[in-house]
Amino acid sequence: MLSKEKTIEQLENNIRVCQKCRLCKTATKAVPGEGNINSKIVFIGEAPGEMEDKTGRPFVGRAGQLLEKSLEKIGYKRENVWIGNIIKHRPPQNRDPLPDEIAACEGFLAMQLEAISPLLIVTLGRFSMNYFYPEGKISRDRGRVIRSGPYNVYPVYHPAAALRNPGMMKDFLSDFVGIPAVLKKLESSNTVTSNIPDVTEHDDGQLGLGL
Ligand code: URA
Secondary structure, eight states, X not given: OOOHHHHHHHHHHHHHTOOSSTHHHHOSSOOOOEEOTTOSEEEEESOOOHHHHHHSOSSOSHHHHHHHHHHHHTTOOGGGSEEEESOSSOOGXXXXXXXXXXXXXXXXXXXXXXXXXXXXXEXXXXXXXXXXXXXXXXXXXXXXXXXXXXXXXXXXOOHHHHHHOHHHHHHHHHXXXXXXXXXXXXXXXXXXXXXXXXXXXXXXXXXXXXX
């Protein structure tokens, strides 16, 4: 069996040469994801934008600057967590990814997460949340923990949406500030009380974790 490092490296190499969908024809560089593969927490976005496409690195544009600042605010460093996307090649003009593009790419993230085995997955935006929880609604489900298969998923708004909308920025920041407590709770219990069918509404004062 390959080591975790080798598995991730091999997946990254496969992502860089992937031609499973049309996006590889228009993209410059694939963006496999980066960071600490031993992190208990990972951040999953939607798809590379212009800067990510140029550099091959996730979240290095304006949305990435907000993500980095928000990480610093809660005492985390970018290099200590793992950051990835559901789609590995940039959609032209940053359009929404199409269902067949998401389907073509989904195995890569599934295998990356299986290797990393994080305790908490923070999804950035609705596409990322819907990857784990297809019936989810970001305005309803943000800021609480949802159990998806073996994973604990904590949806927050996408930083790019927060930059466009002051109301979303407020919610993005307050959800982000809740991350360390959610992680601490998961570390101490290693289980969650909520499950998809009976998650509590986030705005009733509960985070679905009894926090
Ligand atoms: N937006 C995303 O969803 N991912 C990135 O990597 C950059 C911007």
